[in-house]
Amino acid sequence: MEAQLETATIQDEGHHHSEPFITKYLFSQDHKMIAKQFLITGTIMAFVGMIMSLLFRLQLAWPGESFGILNFFLGDKWAPEGVLDPNMYLALVTIHGTIMVFFLLTAGLSGTFANLLIPLQIGARDMASGLINMLSYWFFFLSSVIMIMSLYVEAGPASAGWTIYPPLSALPKAIPGSGTGMTLWLVSMSLFIVSSLLGGLNYIVTIINLRTKGMKMTRLPLSIWALFVTAILGVLSFPVLLSAVLLLVFDRTFGTSFYLSDIYIAGEALDSTGGSPLLFQHLFWFLGHPEVYIILLPSLGITSEVISTNSRKPIFGYRAMIGSILAIGFLSFIVWAHHMYITGMNPFLGAVFTFTTLLIAIPSAVKVFNYITTLWRGSIRFTPAMIFAIGMVSTFITGGVTGIILADAALDINLHDTYFVVAHFHIVMGLSAVLAMFAGVYHWYPKMFGRLLNKKLGYLHFWLTFVSAYGVFFPQHFQGLAGVPRRYYSWTEYPLFADFADLSILITIAAILGGLAQFIFLYNFIYSMYRGQKSPQNPWQSNTLEWTTPVKHIHGNWPGELPTVHRWPYDYSKPGKDQDFVPQTVPLEEGESDGESGH
Amino acid sequence: MNILLAVVVVLGIITLTQLIRVFELTKSLNGTKDNEVTDKENNGIANGFMLYLIGLFSFFIWLVWAYGPFLLPEAASVHGEKIDLLMNFNWAIIITSFAITHILLFYFAFKYKRTKGVKADFVTHNAKLELVWTTVPAIVLAIVIIYGISTWNDIMTDEPEDALTIELFAKQFDWTARYAGEDGVLGKSNYRLISGTNPMGLVTLETIVEKLAELEKKKAKLELKLSNAEPNGTIAENTEEKIRKIDKHFAKVFAYQKEMEMDSNLFLTGHDDIPVKVEFHLPVNKPVKFFIRSRDVLHSVYMPHFRAQMNAVPGMLTSFYFTPNKTTDEMRNITKNPEFDYLLLCNKICGAAHYNMQMNIIVESEEKYNAWLKEQPTFFAEEARVDKELKEIVASN
Ligand code: HEM
Ligand SMILES: [Cu+2]
Ligand SMILES: [Cu+2]
Numbered sequence: 001m002e003a004q005l006e007t008a009t010i011q012d013e014g015h016h017h018s019e020p021f022i023t024k025y026l027f028s029q030d031h032k033m034i035a036k037q038f039l040i041t042g043t044i045m046a047f048v049g050m051i052m053s054l055l056f057r058l059q060l061a062w063p064g065e066s067f068g069i070l071n072f073f074l075g076d077k078w079a080p081e082g083v084l085d086p087n088m089y090l091a092l093v094t095i096h097g098t099i100m101v102f103f104l105l106t107a108g109l110s111g112t113f114a115n116l117l118i119p120l121q122i123g124a125r126d127m128a129s130g131l132i133n134m135l136s137y138w139f140f141f142l143s144s145v146i147m148i149m150s151l152y153v154e155a156g157p158a159s160a161g162w163t164i165y166p167p168l169s170a171l172p173k174a175i176p177g178s179g180t181g182m183t184l185w186l187v188s189m190s191l192f193i194v195s196s197l198l199g200g201l202n203y204i205v206t207i208i209n210l211r212t213k214g215m216k217m218t219r220l221p222l223s224i225w226a227l228f229v230t231a232i233l234g235v236l237s238f239p240v241l242l243s244a245v246l247l248l249v250f251d252r253t254f255g256t257s258f259y260l261s262d263i264y265i266a267g268e269a270l271d272s273t274g275g276s277p278l279l280f281q282h283l284f285w286f287l288g289h290p291e292v293y294i295i296l297l298p299s300l301g302i303t304s305e306v307i308s309t310n311s312r313k314p315i316f317g318y319r320a321m322i323g324s325i326l327a328i329g330f331l332s333f334i335v336w337a338h339h340m341y342i343t344g345m346n347p348f349l350g351a352v353f354t355f356t357t358l359l360i361a362i363p364s365a366v367k368v369f370n371y372i373t374t375l376w377r378g379s380i381r382f383t384p385a386m387i388f389a390i391g392m393v394s395t396f397i398t399g400g401v402t403g404i405i406l407a408d409a410a411l412d413i414n415l416h417d418t419y420f421v422v423a424h425f426h427i428v429m430g431l432s433a434v435l436a437m438f439a440g441v442y443h444w445y446p447k448m449f450g451r452l453l454n455k456k457l458g459y460l461h462f463w464l465t466f467v468s469a470y471g472v473f474f475p476q477h478f479q480g481l482a483g484v485p486r487r488y489y490s491w492t493e494y495p496l497f498a499d500f501a502d503l504s505i506l507i508t509i510a511a512i513l514g515g516l517a518q519f520i521f522l523y524n525f526i527y528s529m530y531r532g533q534k535s536p537q538n539p540w541q542s543n544t545l546e547w548t549t550p551v552k553h554i555h556g557n558w559p560g561e562l563p564t565v566h567r568w569p570y571d572y573s574k575p576g577k578d579q580d581f582v583p584q585t586v587p588l589e590e591g592e593s594d595g596e597s598g599h
Numbered sequence: 600m601n602i603l604l605a606v607v608v609v610l611g612i613i614t615l616t617q618l619i620r621v622f623e624l625t626k627s628l629n630g631t632k633d634n635e636v637t638d639k640e641n642n643g644i645a646n647g648f649m650l651y652l653i654g655l656f657s658f659f660i661w662l663v664w665a666y667g668p669f670l671l672p673e674a675a676s677v678h679g680e681k682i683d684l685l686m687n688f689n690w691a692i693i694i695t696s697f698a699i700t701h702i703l704l705f706y707f708a709f710k711y712k713r714t715k716g717v718k719a720d721f722v723t724h725n726a727k728l729e730l731v732w733t734t735v736p737a738i739v740l741a742i743v744i745i746y747g748i749s750t751w752n753d754i755m756t757d758e759p760e761d762a763l764t765i766e767l768f769a770k771q772f773d774w775t776a777r778y779a780g781e782d783g784v785l786g787k788s789n790y791r792l793i794s795g796t797n798p799m800g801l802v803t804l805e806t807i808v809e810k811l812a813e814l815e816k817k818k819a820k821l822e823l824k825l826s827n828a829e830p831n832g833t834i835a836e837n838t839e840e841k842i843r844k845i846d847k848h849f850a851k852v853f854a855y856q857k858e859m860e861m862d863s864n865l866f867l868t869g870h871d872d873i874p875v876k877v878e879f880h881l882p883v884n885k886p887v888k889f890f891i892r893s894r895d896v897l898h899s900v901y902m903p904h905f906r907a908q909m910n911a912v913p914g915m916l917t918s919f920y921f922t923p924n925k926t927t928d929e930m931r932n933i934t935k936n937p938e939f940d941y942l943l944l945c946n947k948i949c950g951a952a953h954y955n956m957q958m959n960i961i962v963e964s965e966e967k968y969n970a971w972l973k974e975q976p977t978f979f980a981e982e983a984r985v986d987k988e989l990k991e992i993v994a995s996n
Contacts, residue, residue, distance in 0.1 A: 068605075086951040161948045167913055168896040168949065174771075175950040261914025262790040264770075264800070264894045269791045269848060277897060277912055311711070313719040320729055342899070343910045344917035347755035351748045358744050365736040366729070368700060373728075375707040377720040381636050382644040382712070390648070390708055397700050401693040404740075408747040410682055410754060411689065414671075414906045417899065417946045452633035459640070460618060463647065470655060478666045483903030485946045488954035496942065499669040516611045523619065532633070539634035573719040580718065596723045 027138075029130030032553050034137050035116035036448055039441070041137075042108020043525070045144055047518070049099035054515050056092045059084040061508035063490035078156065086489040087176050090159035093487060094177070095151065097162030098185070102192055103147065105295040105433045107140045107199075110234075113298055113440055114203045114227045116448060120546035121221050123212025123563050125556040128205040132198050139195035143188045150184035158185035161487060163288070166259040166280050170251045173266040183252070186245055193242045196234050203231040212545075214565035218595060219584070221544050221569045222315060225322050226301025229329040230294050236333070237290040244283035251275070278343055285336035292429050293332040297325060299436030300367060300396075303389045306439045307371055309542045310386035311378030312580050314570035317370045318596050324363035324370075331360045341409040342416050350409035357407035364400055368393065379573065379580075383540065384458025388439035391466045392432050398470075399428025402477065417487070420480025426473045438465070438521070445528070446535030450551045453532060457524040464517035471510030475503050541581045543569045548585055568595040638713075645712040652705040656698075671903055672934050675941065675962070677922040678754045679906035685750045692739060758920045762886040765879070767943070768799050769891070769898035769911040772952035774943060775799060776879035777872050780977055786869020787859075790894055791852050799874065800894065801978055804866045807856045814849045818842060870979040873972065878959040879943075881923050882968040888920040901946035902960065904930070910947055923962045930962075 028034060055074070058067050066082035073079075078088035115133065119126050127133045150157040159177025160168040164185065172179045207228045211220075220228075250256040257272030259280045264270070308315040315321060337345060337353040371393045380386070402424045405411050415421060438461075445453045479500050484491060491497040491504075538547035545565070549557050563585045571582040588594055631637060674680050711719075766777040766785055777799065779785045786801050792810050793800040800806075821842050828835040859865050881887055891900050893911035900919065901908045909919040931939045945956035963971075 086954070090948065090951070090953075165897055165947075171896070174896050262894075263913050264790050264793045265896075269793060271844070271847060273914070276915065278915070311719060312713075314721065314723045316722065317724045317729055320724065342908045344912050344915055347751070350751055350755070354748055354751065355744055358740050358747075361740055362733065362736055366733055369729075369732045372700065372703050372707060373722075375704070375711055377722065378707075378711045379713045379717060379719040380641075380645075380708060380711050382641050383634070383636055387644060387648075390704065393704055394701065397704070398697060401697050404693055404743065405686070405689050408685065408689065408743070408751075410747055410751040411686055413754075413908050414682065414903055416908055417901075446634070455631075455633040455636070455640075457619065459644070466651070467654075470658065474658065475662055475666075478662055478670065481670045482666075483671050483901075483944075485901065485944055485954075487948045489951075490954055493955045493957065494942070494944075495938065500666070503666060512607070513611075516608070516615065519612075520615055520619075523615075535634065570723070573721050575721055 027134060029126070029134045030553070030555055031115045031119050031127050031130070031133060032448065032557075034133055035112050037137050038108060038111030038115060038140070039448070041141060041144055042104050042112065043522075045099050045103040045147075046108065047522070048148065049096050049104060050515055050518060052092045052096040052099075054511060056084070056089055056096070057508040057511045059089060059489065061505045063492050084489075087156055087159060089489040090161075090175075090487065091156045091177050091181070094159050094161055094164075095147070095157050098147065098158075098189075100430060101162060101291070101295070102189070103144060105429070105437070106234075106291070107192065107195065109295065109298050109433060109437050110203075110227065110230060111137070111140065111199060112437075113223070113302060113444075114199065114231065116444060117221075117223055117546065118203055118206050118227060119210070120447070120549060120557060121224050121544050121569075122207060122210060122215050123545050123558075123565060124206060124210035125558075125562070127202050128210060129202055132202050136195045136199035136202065139191050139198065143191035143195060146184055146188040146191065150181050150188065153179075153181045153184065155179050155181060157181040163284060164248075165284075166248060166251065166277050167263055167265075170248055170259050171263070171265055171270075172252060186249055186252075190242060190245055193238045193245075196238050200231040200234040200238075203227060204235065207231075212562045212565060215584075218319075219565055219568045221301075222304035222318070222321050222325070223298075223301035225325050226297040226304070229325050230297045233290045233294050233297075233329055233332065237287040237294075240283055241287035244280055244287075247283075248280065278340070278345060281340050281343060282337070285339045286333075288339065289336040290332045292425075293328055295429055295433045296396075297328065299392065299433045300325070302436045302440040302443070303371065303392050305542075305544070306385045306389040306443050307374050307393075308570055308572065309443075309540050310381045310383055310389075311374050312381065312572045313374055313378040314572055314596075315370065316373040316376075317366070318568065318570060320366055321370055324366045327363040328360060331356060331363070335360065338407055338409075338412070341412045347409075354407055354409045358404065361400070361404060361407075364396075368397055368400070383442065384453065384455055384462060385439045385443035385540075387459070387462050388435050388442060391462065391469075392435040392439060395427050395431040395435060395469065398474075399424055399426075399432060403428060414483070415480060417485055418480040419476045419484045419486055422486050423473050423476035423480060426476075427469075431469050431473065435465075435469075438462075441525075443540065444546075445525075446539050446551070447546055449529050449532070450535055450553075451528050451532035452535050452539060453528045454524050457520055461517055461520045461524065464520070465514055468510045468514030468517065472507050472514060475507055479503065538583075541579075543571060543581050543583050545584055548583065566594075636713075638715075641712055645709045648705045648708045652701060655701070672930065674904070674906050675923055675925040675930055676905040676907065677924050679904075679921070680924075681750050681753060682906045685746060688746065689743065692743065758888065759886045762888040762920060763882070764888050764890060765881075766890045766892065767900050767911070768874075769893040769900075769945070769949075769956075770798065771895050771950050772945075772956045773876065774945070774956065774958045775874045775876055776958065777874045777978075778972060778975070780871030780873050782868055782871055784868045785890065786872045786978070787865055788869075788892070789852075789855060791848060791855070793894060798894075801869045801872065802855075802859065802865065803869045803979070806869075807852060807859070810852050811849065811856075814845050814852070818845045818849075821845070870977065872978045873975045874978055875975055876958075878961060880961045880963060880968050880971045882965040883926045883962050884922065884924055885965065886920060886922045888918060891917045891919065896949050897947045898945045898949050898956070899947035901944045902941065903944070904941050908946060926962045926964065927960075928963075 055070060064083060068082055070079035070084050071082040074088060078085045155176040157177060158181045159175055168174050169178060169182055247258040251259050257275035259277050260272035260275040262273060304315050335353060335357040337349055338357045341350050406424055442453055442458055484497050535551055537551055545563055548563055565584045566587045567584055569584050573580045574582055674683050764779055764785055768775040788800045789802050790800045792806050797806050821838050825835060825838045891909055891911045893913045898911040905921055907919050907921050909917050931937055941960035943958040943960055945953055
C-alpha cells in the first residue's frame with residue numbers, strides 16, 4: 001500500500017509545480033500551507049516577545065545599570081544612556097504578555113496544529129471552507145502587523161498589562177501608553193478575535209462534518225479531540241472579550257461610562273458616574289480563563305499523540321482522556337472570578353469560585369496519571385519530540401500544583417499579583433505550551449516540510465531550554481512568597497527585597513541562556529527546510545492518517561480515494577501483530593476487538 | 600556590565616556554531632538518520648532524565664535553604680496566622696504530589712526506555728486503577744476545599760463592631776491614610792471637590808465653597824478668552840466646551856451642597872479627620888477596618904506581613920479588616936533585623952511610579968499610638984496651613 005502512495009506522489013508532482021506563487025504561498029487556501037503560515041508568523045512574534053522579555057529582565061537583574069543593547073533596541077527616548085525608562089518597562093511587559101499569550105500560544109499554536117492536523121488526521125481533503133481559513137490567517141497577519149506597529153507610537157505602546165484593566169486603559173491621559181498605543185492594541189486584538197472566530201468555526205464544522213468513512217468520534221486521535229474542544233471554547237469566549245473591548249472603545253472615545261465612575265485625572269474631575277471597573281474584569285476573565293485552556297488543551301493533545309507513539313504503547317485511558325478534556329472545557333467557564341478574589345467582589349463569590357476552581361484539579365490529575373502510566377512498561381524511544389513532551393508533563397505538574405494554592409481565595413489574598421503568580425502561570429501555561437509546541441514541531445515538521453529536523457540539535461535545544469526554563473521560573477516562587485510584587489520596574493526602593501538581588505541575576509542569566517538556545521532551534525528550522533534529511537512517509541511508525549498521505553504536499557491530501565478507517569489510533573505493540581504499530585487504515589482481523597477494549 | 604554581557608553572548612554564539620558543525624560532521628561520518636534514535640542516544644537521554652530529576656530536587660532544596668530565611672516572616676495579624684496554617688497544610692499536599700509524580704515520571708522514562716527484545720505492554724486502561732486515582736485526588740481536594748473555604752469565610756465575615764476605622768486613599772502615585780479624628784467618624788468625600796488643597800475631595804462647608812469659587816474663577820477666565828477669540832473658530836469652540844463642562848461641574852457641586860445642608864452635621868465630621876502620608880501607625884491587638892478608595896485608576900493595598908490585600912477601585916468603596924498582633928519592635932526581634940518595618944505596597948499596575956508607591960506602617964502599644972496620633976495635624980488645620988502657603992506663594996509672585 002505504501003508503495004502505491006509513493007508512485008501516486010510522483011505522478012502528482014508535475015501538476016503541483018505549475019501553481020502561481022501568489023496562490024501557492026501567499027493567498028493559499030490549502031490548509032497545509034496555512035498551517036505553515038501560522039507557524040512562521042507565530043515564531044517571528046515569539047522571537048519579538050522573547051527579546052522583549054530579555055530586555056526587561058536586564059533591568060530587573062541590574063536595576064538602573066546602563067546597557068548599550070537597551071539603547072540599541074529602544075533608542076534615546078526609552079533607554080536614555082542605556083537605562084530603561086519605567087514607562088517602557090511596563091510597555092515591554094504588556095506587549096510581551098500579549099504576544100506570548102495570544103500571538104504565539106493561541107494563534108501560533110492552534111493555527112498551526114489545527115490547520116495541519118484536523119484534515120489530515122480525520123481524513124478530509126481540506127478544511128470545510130478554504131476561503132474562511134485563508135481569511136483567518138490574514139486577519140491574524142494584519143493583527144500582528146498592527147501590534148508590532150504599536151511599538152513605534154510616539155508615546156509608546158499599550159502599558160496597562162496584558163489584561164488592560166480600565167481605568168488605566170480607558171483614560172487616554174492616565175499614562176503615556178494609554179493613548180494611541182492602547183488604541184492600536186485594541187484594534188489589533190479586535191482583528192485577532194475575528195481571526196480566531198473564523199478559524200474556530202471552521203475547525204468545528206470540519207471535525208463534525210468531514211470525517212472520513214469509519215472515523216467515528218471514538219476513533220479520533222486525542223489531538224483532534226483537544227483541538228475540537230479548544231475551538232468550541234474559543235468560539236464561546238472570544239466574543240465576550242470582543243464586547244469587553246468594544247465597550248472599552250466606547251468609554252475611551254464616546255464618553256460612555258461602562259467602566260468609569262468618580263474619576264479625577266490630569267487635573268480634571270470626569271463626568272462619568274455609575275460604571276464599574278469590575279465589569280471589565282468579569283468580561284475579560286470570562287474569556288481569560290478559558291483562554292488558558294485554549295492554550296493548554298492543544299498542548300495536551302499534542303503531548304498525548306507524541307507520548308503514545310514514542311512509548312510504542314496505547315495512550316492509557318483513552319476514554320478517560322476524552323472525559324477529562326470535556327470536563328476541563330466545561331469547568332473552564334465557571335472559574336473566571338478566581339482572578340478577582342481581592343478586587344472588592346462579594347466575598348461569597350470567592351467561596352464559590354474556590355470550589356469550582358479546585359474541581360479542575362481532578363481531570364488535570366487524571367491526565368497526568370494517564371501520561372505517566374502510558375510510559376509505564378512502554379518501549380520508549382527518545383526522539384526530540386518525545387523528550388519535549390515529557391518535559392511538558394513535568395512543567396504541567398509543577399505549575400499545576402501551585403494552582404491549588406492560588407485557587408484558594410484565602411491564600412490568594414497574599415499571593416495575588418506577586419511573583420508567585422508569575423511563576424505559576426509561566427510554568428503551567430507558558431512552559432507547558434511552549435514545550436508541547438516544540439514537541440509538535442519536531443514531530444510534524446516532516447509532515448509540513450517533507451524533511452526532518454536535525455536530531456542532535458533537537459537534543460541540545462531541549463536540554464538547554466529545559467534547564468533554563470526551570471532556572472528562570474522556579475526561583476520566582478520564592479520571590480513571590482517573600483511578597484515581591486509583579487510589574488515592578490525595580491525593587492531597589494525596598495530593603496526588604498534586597499536579599500533577592502542575587503536570585504534576580506541568576507534568573508536573568510538563565511533567561512539569556514534559554515533565549516540563546518532558541519536560536520539553535522531557529523537555525524535548525526530554517527536549515528532543515530532546505531538541507532534536512534528527506535523524510536520517509538511515516539518517519540515515526542505512527543498509526544494516524546496523516547502519515548498515509550504522500551510526503552510531497554498535494555491539494556486534497558490523498559491522491560486517490562480518501563482512506564477508510566477501521567480502528568482507533570493507538571494500536572501500538574498490539575499482541576499478535578508482526579509490527580509494533582497498526583495504522584488506522586488496516587482492517588480489523590476476524591475476532592479482533594477495537595479501541596480500549598482491545599486487550 | 601555591557602562588556603561582560605557582550606562577551607557572554609558572543610561566546611555563546613561561537614559555542615553554538617561550533618557545536619552545530621561538530622554535529623554535522625559526525626552525522627555525515629556515521630550516517631545516522633534523524634528519525635531514528637540509536638541505543639546510545641536513547642540510553643543517554645534516559646540517564647539524562649534521572650540526572651535532571653536529581654538536579655531539580657537539589658535546586659529546590661538549595662532554594663529552600665538559601666532563600667527560605669528571606670521569605671515573609673510569620674504573620675503579624677490574627678487572621679494571618681490562620682492563613683499560614685492553611686498554607687502549610689497545602690504545602691504538605693503539594694510538595695508530596697510534586698515529588699511523587701516527578702519521581703514516577705522520570706523514573707518510568709528511565710526504566711522503560713527501549714530495550715532490545717522487550718516489547719511494550721499493550722495496556723489500554725484499567726478501570727480499578729483509574730477509579731482509585733480519580734477518587735483519591737477528589738477526597739484530598741474535598742478536604743482542601745472545605746478547609747480553604749471555611750478559612751476564607753472566617754476572614755471575610757466576622758468583623759467586630761468596635762474596629763478602628765482608617766481610610767487608605769490611593770492616587771497616582773502615593774497613599775494617604777486618613778484617621779477619623781475625635782468624633783470617630785470619617786468625614787464624607789466627593790471626587791468633584793478634589794483640588795490642590797483638597798487632594799482627597801473631603802467634604803466640609805469650606806471645601807465646597809472653595810470649589811465653587813474656584814470654578815467661578817476658572818469660568819471667568821475662560822469667558823474672557825472666549826470674548827477675545829475669533830467667533831466660531833476652533834479656539835472658541837474648545838473654550839465653549841470647557842465652559843459647558845465647568846457649568847455642569849458647578850451645578851453638580853451646588854446640588855451636592857444643598858443635599859448636604861439637609862444635615863449640617865455632615866459638614867463637621869471631616870474637620871477633625873487626620874490625613875497622614877509616608878507612614879501610619881496602628882495600635883497592637885486592636886481590630887482595624889480599612890476603607891479603601893482610589894481617585895484615578897486601580898491600585899491595590901498590599902500589606903504582606905499582615906496577609907492583607909484589597910484593590911482600590913475608583914468609584915467603589917472596598918474594605919479589609921484585620922487585627923495586628925505583633926508590634927514593630929516584636930517583629931524586629933523575630934526577624935533579627937533592627938531596621939525591619941511593615942510595609943504597604945501598591946500591587947496593581949498604575950503607571951510609571953507604581954513600583955515605588957509605598958508607606959511604612961508602625962504597630963505599637965495603644966499609648967504610643969495615641970500619643971503619635973495627637974501630634975498629627977487635622978485636615979482642617981492642614982488645609983488652613985496649605986492654603987496659607989499657597990496664598991503666600993501667590994502673593995510673593
Ligand atoms: C512562551 C512563554 C511565555 C509566556 C506565555 C509568557 C507570558 C507572560 C505573561 C502573560 C506575562 C504577564 C504580562 C503582564 O503582567 O502584563 C509575562 C510577564 C513576564 N514574563 Fe513572560 N512569558 C513567556 C516567556 C517568558 C520568558 C522566556 C521570560 C524570560 C525571563 C519571561 C519573563 C517574564 C517576566 C519577568 C514578566 C514580568 C513580570 C512582571 O513584571 O510582572 N517570560 N509573561
Ligand atoms: Cu483562570
Ligand atoms: Cu500601583
